[in-house]
Amino acid sequence: MDFAYSPKVEALRTQVRAFMDTHIVPRIRQWHDEVSAGQYPVSFMETLKDKAREEGLWNLFLPHLRDDEPGTRLTNLEYAPLAEIMGRVSWASEVFNCNAPDTGNMELLHMFATPAQREKWLKPLLDGKIxxxxxxxxxxxxxxxxxxxxxxxxxxxxxxxxxxxxxxxxxxxxxxxxxxxxxxxxxxxxxxxxxxxxxxxxxxxxxxxxxxxxxxxxxxxxxxxxxxxxxxxxxxxxxxxxxxGSGFALAQARLGPGRIHHCMRSIGAAELALELMVERAQARTAFGKTLFEHGTVAEWIAKSRIEIDQARLFVLKAAWMIDNVGAKDARKEISMIKALVPTVHTAVCERAMQVFGAMGLSPDTPLADSWTWGRALRFADGPDEVHLQSIARMELKTQPYAPGKDNPYLTPSV
Missing domain, CATH: 2.40.110.10 (Butyryl-CoA Dehydrogenase, subunit A, domain 2)
Incomplete structure (x- = not known):
């Protein structure tokens, strides 16, 4: 189980980061201004989508693209770090035609649509036209x-x-x-x-x-x-x-990879929140010290780094399992990341908001919007409680209780 990024993925990460820095990040304010003024879709979205497609950064999420379909065929493990980069800006994934819920719907149509359904609905979705x-x-x-x-x-x-x-x-x-x-x-x-x-x-x-x-x-x-x-x-x-009668099975097929996508975008959002927190903690002074020099803030930064890296490795493991054993056999890991990652996302955002003070509650940072979406993800694709119950049931099956059978690790004194 090797999670090191291959040269191919490293090249794509560099390319996606450069695209984000050059074409998306400079338009964040314009996106907010146009949406606030009631203009949606925003005026530049189709231009950016055309540019992403020209650069080969299109439909990155679908491992089983056919030769006649537009996109870059990547495994879930290969796509995961790219989704993380896109997650730094809430609307960025649409530029690459990798946005939910279209990704999950394209996967469903790809697996189960008739030829006529593929022609009428899947093709324009893959082309980003609808x-x-x-x-x-x-x-x-x-x-x-x-x-x-x-x-x-x-x-x-x-x-x-x-x-x-x-x-x-x-x-x-x-x-x-x-x-x-x-x-x-x-x-x-x-x-x-x-x-x-x-x-x-x-x-x-x-x-x-x-x-x-x-x-x-x-x-x-x-x-x-x-x-x-x-x-x-x-x-x-x-x-x-x-x-x-196949609807339940189709829903399960749709949700597995989609949860990987959501989780990696969440990790990207949490990573950005940590970057902003670290920058603010060094730049802001209170009571004669930078915020970083106050022990609580330093602890928040350390905990955030630990939690993000743990979550990323866990999601990469789940992606690897979907690629190698299928979503059905990876269902426990999928539920585990879905229950874990939104909580990490909101925790890091909340710490960053606190470090920014009142500014963290305002539109002057992306933190409040990011926290809101992280909180919503605790319901999306199934609430935390359902996933935790599923995990517990699967865990109990691996170690069923046997009445009368003593565990050799227990050594009662009487």
């Missing part, structure tokens, strides 16, 4: 348990009819979002993990209504985390993704 959304979570049920989903997908002749309500659907407010992958129940009487199916619903289908763009910790994302009503939405049966 955006997409994944509609699973519902307001009325605990959607961390996908068997609770109530949205119905019922056959009616040559069509399916969809009724239900979804929320926190990322990308649904993006003007270029043209397709939803909707998860619902096609057979409520089937075994619990065979009731769900996924279906492709074009954004402009009659009966699809975006109710609102929900603020996250009172922060409104321009791409949206929306509440959506599906009321008597009719699509042809050819829009079914995979087979009836």
């Amino acid at each position: 955006r997409s959304a994944f509609a699973m979570t519902e307001p009325a049920v605990a959607s961390s348990d996908a068997t609770n989903i109530t949205t119905s997908i019922r056959r009616d002749g040559d069509d399916y009819v969809i009724d239900g309500r979804k929320w926190f659907i990322t990308n649904a407010a993006h003007p270029n979002c043209q397709i939803f992958i909707v998860m619902g129940k096609t057979d409520p009487d089937a075994p619990s993990h065979s009731q769900q199916s996924m279906i492709l619903v074009p954004r402009d289908t009659p009966g699809v209504k975006v109710i609102r763009n929900i603020p996250v910790v009172n922060h409104v994302a321009p791409e949206g985390h929306c509440e959506i009503e599906f009321k008597n939405v009719r699509v042809p049966r050819s829009n079914l993704l995979g087979e009836e």
Whole structure:
């Protein structure tokens, strides 16, 4: 298990860093100004996407690209450090066509779409011409348990009819979002993990209504985390993704690599927060000393470095396992990084915010926005508690309790 970056990956890291420094970081203020003025997508996004594609920094996330598809074929382990660099700026991954939830949706379509579905939806997504959304979570049920989903997908002749309500659907407010992958129940009487199916619903289908763009910790994302009503939405049966009853399995296939992507971007955001904290701790003076000379701040810096490096190595291990044994056999490691990394992300951001004082709460640094997104990630792709329960169950299976069998390491005195 070797996590050293290969010469190929080192070259790509250098290239991505240079692209970020030259084309993305100088536009951070412009991005905020345009979004604040209601201009979204921002005016320069397509120009940057064209430039990234020209430089070969395109669709880096998909290991099984075909020869006729645009992009750079990388393993999860190779892509992970590139995602970390992109994570330093919240909107940067879109420039490289590596943004969620489009990445997960492209993976689903790549694995399970029919030739017609690939041509209509996957091709423009791979080309960065459209955006997409994944509609699973519902307001009325605990959607961390996908068997609770109530949205119905019922056959009616040559069509399916969809009724239900979804929320926190990322990308649904993006003007270029043209397709939803909707998860619902096609057979409520089937075994619990065979009731769900996924279906492709074009954004402009009659009966699809975006109710609102929900603020996250009172922060409104321009791409949206929306509440959506599906009321008597009719699509042809050819829009079914995979087979009836395969929705739960498809969701698991989608979430494995996606969690690697989220976690590495989080590590990039935490790394930036640490850099800002270190800089501030040396530049700011209080009570006759630089902040670094106060023991508490030095301890925060040390803890942050330890936690970030631990988290990075753990994510690289999970990426290596997905590449070598598959997401199913790496499910414990995937759950472990998903439960760990957002907590590290928010902890480092919070320390950095404290070092910056009141400025850390303002838009003058990226820290408050970064903390907000890190906090949201403790729910995205499953809340911490669900992952911790899964980890515990898998751990107990490796060491089942045997009544009457004494552990030789226990030496009771009586």
